[in-house]
Amino acid sequence: xxxxxxxxxxxxxxxxxxxxxxxxxxxxxxxxxxxxxxxxxxxxxxxxxxxxxxxxxxxxxxxxxxxxxxxxxxxxxxxxxxxxxxxxxxxxxxxxxxxxxxxxxxxxxxxxxxxxxxxxxxxxxxxxxxxxxxxxxxxxxxxxxxxxxxxxxxxxxxxxxxxxxxxxxxxxxxxxxxxxxxxxxxxxxx
Amino acid sequence: xxxxxxxxxxxxxxxxxxxxxxxxxxxxxxxxxxxxxxxxxxxxxxxxxxxxxxxxxxxxxxxxxxxxxxxxxxxxxxxxxxxxxxxxxxxxxxxxxxxx
Numbered sequence: 001x002x003x004x005x006x007x008x009x010x011x012x013x014x015x016x017x018x019x020x021x022x023x024x025x026x027x028x029x030x031x032x033x034x035x036x037x038x039x040x041x042x043x044x045x046x047x048x049x050x051x052x053x054x055x056x057x058x059x060x061x062x063x064x065x066x067x068x069x070x071x072x073x074x075x076x077x078x079x080x081x082x083x084x085x086x087x088x089x090x091x092x093x094x095x096x097x098x099x100x101x102x103x104x105x106x107x108x109x110x111x112x113x114x115x116x117x118x119x120x121x122x123x124x125x126x127x128x129x130x131x132x133x134x135x136x137x138x139x140x141x142x143x144x145x146x147x148x149x150x151x152x153x154x155x156x157x158x159x160x161x162x163x164x165x166x167x168x169x170x171x172x173x174x175x176x177x178x179x180x181x182x183x184x185x186x187x188x189x190x
Numbered sequence: 191x192x193x194x195x196x197x198x199x200x201x202x203x204x205x206x207x208x209x210x211x212x213x214x215x216x217x218x219x220x221x222x223x224x225x226x227x228x229x230x231x232x233x234x235x236x237x238x239x240x241x242x243x244x245x246x247x248x249x250x251x252x253x254x255x256x257x258x259x260x261x262x263x264x265x266x267x268x269x270x271x272x273x274x275x276x277x278x279x280x281x282x283x284x285x286x287x288x289x290x
Contacts, residue, residue: 022226028219035215040204053211060218064225126199133200149197 011076019068027067031060034077038084044133045088045142059087074156081150085142085160092138101139102171116176122148128187135182140175147172 011030018026038059042052062083070079092101121129121144133141146152146160158168 039210
């Protein structure tokens with residue numbers, strides 16, 4: 001059994017035990033396991049500490065109140081990150097008011113784009129990737145994080161963004177293209 | 191094939207650089223405790239509230255008991271039900287002695 005499988009089983013065991021006994025220690029363990037990553041994502045997407053703090057609180061309250069409805073077919077981490085991204089994207093959309101958070105919302109992109117290989121992004125130096133992610137539209141950043149940081153499947157991302165699978169595939173393609181364009185502009189010597 | 195994933199590296203770096211403030215844990219776990227206690231209190235007291243409501247509307251504690259009572263295990267008649275009238279358990283006759 002790999003590390004991921006062990007982690008998944010432990011999450012489910014904690015959830016089942018908490019739902020059966022309502023022992024707060026089980027939920028506390030779940031909270032401590034995910035709080036760092038959830039808060040980190042909130043900071044990364046929302047940028048402001050007070051917004052990230054409020055978001056993390058609301059996200060964990062939502063997790064707690066809906067724990068009984070968690071469908072065990074999915075990984076608990078997938079469910080947690082889905083709630084996190086849904087919440088943060090809602091906050092961003094309300095702040096922007098226009099609702100434009102993807103590059104294809106804001107500019108007309110060519111229909112035929114050279115496909116950017118995953119390796120090109122995955123092997124970027126992390127400090128440079130961080131700069132690139134902060135320069136691209138927030139929706140593009142979120143979709144790349146969902147795909148490459150959290151390993152969410154296309155159907156999960158589609159559910160979070162309320163789009164079809166094919167629309168998500170196109171958005172990922174465009175987000176990768178945008179990221180590569182920004183990288184080439186910022187670091188032309190490479 | 192490279193196993194490096196800069197996205198995951200960023201996530202680990204962010205988790206270290208931005209530890210969640212302790213007040214988040216206090217708020218979340220504090221709310222959890224309050225909601226758990228409220229749930230337990232409701233489980234204890236809501237049946238009592240219903241009993242009070244039924245009594246206020248003119249029902250009797252016997253009616254409440256009989257609605258919640260299970261069948262006798264040995265098939266013997268329930269000793270609390272003296273000359274029960276089918277479907278009419280608990281009547282004004284119960285107050286007979288009090289009205290004398």
